Amino acid sequence: MRDKVIPIRRGIVAPGGAVEIAARVTVDDAIRFEGVSFSYGRVPALRGVTFSMRPGEMAYLLGRSASGKSTLLHLAHAQLRPGGGRVVSAGLTVGRLRGRSLRALRQRVGVVFQDYRLLERLTAVENVAYALRVADLALERGEAARLAAEALREVGLGERLNAFPVELSGGQRQRVAIARALAARPSVLLADEPTASLDEVNGGHVLALLERAARAGTTVLVASCDRELVSGRGRRVLRLDGGRLDGDAMPQPERREVAG
């Protein structure tokens, strides 16, 4: 399938990001991997991975430890460059991104990590506001703080706006990270084992928030090694094993036992 290319004319601000970039913008897929391979030195992490996700779709990426889940997410967030094949994320081809276009991708693709990755020196609201301000320099500090507070209220942290990360529980920190990722209204949200360090209740809250984001139109890809967590959610499941995609299951309609 060829990309449908939308030319961005000089002087015209592209929707979703005030940048002019010489990149292919696709309208078909939010994420697309075409025969993607990646190695850490001589150790292969991904081998010929091909899949795509539509805008607003939510999927789980299931696999054991070291199966290549994090590598796949890092490629989609342009933290790594593919060794072979092609990665398109939020309409931008990852392999060519540098400077402004790389920042544009980082602003369009939100990411949530297992270890939260919050700035410890900033409060919850400042963490979210910082991401908003670097995404849009025309946003005033006060306005950024207001939007950040709103995002934190949406994830149920309205009472802990001025708490530092060290004063928050694991579940609360993860919710701050999700609020930070969602506040900038990304078109794609990547979550790397977002519930791994949380108990069942907090993990459930976090997944509910991610599903809510998907319902609002964000493409969400959640990596997890917890088979039970993923099953029964009625979402697409991509299975990685040894760096190969060996399963891509769409949700099955519920079977009903017919009495008699």
Next chain:
Amino acid sequence: MRAAWSSRLRRLALVARSSVDLVVGDAARNWARNRRTVTPAVGSMCVLLVLGALSVLAAVAVRNVLAASAADASVVRVYLREDATDAQVRSLEGRLRADRRVGSVRYVSPDDALREARQRPGLAQLISQAGGNPFPASLDITVRRLPDAGAVVTGLTGDPAIDPAFPSSYDAGTYQQLQGFITVAGAIALGVLLVLATVAAAVTANAIRAAILARRDDVAIMRLVGASGWMVRGPFVVEGTLTGVVAGVLGAGALVGLFAGAQAASARTFTEVLPGVDWPTALTCAGLLPVTGMLLGSVASLAGLRGLRG
């Protein structure tokens, strides 16, 4: 059209204000919050700045002493024959005044020479024992450059107005020793200052780099949320600059205190701790410390950021 321009200008102003706030405002807030982390950097910078300033003041004092010695040494006394005629003396004076290496020529009569000698400690008694005036008339020649003194005196050899037995006060050995001392003292002062400047830069860069490395994760996170290079580096450079300014201000205070102490000690013991260094010099040096600290802090933080990738 005008409305569009106005809107663009408003946006530009907003972006500029937001950028400054993102870099300077955040840096100032972080600096205030992380006082404990930056204290070692401030302390080491402050000590090195004060040491550097004291070295500069010491160098000024040494230069003053050497300049005074050189000024004394650059005056050569040429002794005249007792039977030299006025015409011969005037001819010698004219010859010396025409010499570009000579700054001034002053005739010293035997009475003037006696008067001067009596003012020197210990000589008055010797003169009274000698009876009469043992001093001949002379010409005091001030050479513009100390190294030219020998050549000027040699050029006068054989002049009929000059005493052939004891022509001048010039002593080549003394002059060469003084020249050598000036060269060595200058080289030592320069070396000490260079070593101090290098140590100051290295210690400061390391202290600031340690502070930056402690926040390596922050750099990675800032990049992950889409911050560009200047958004990441800017606050660190501003924090380094702030550290340098604070160290400079503290150093200036310490320097003024030390100088006041030295002045008080000088007054009590009738000795000059830093010869020729006055309050304006000390205050100028103190005033330059915050500026030096600012430059050192910003350069050190830029150096500390090199190779640090998020």
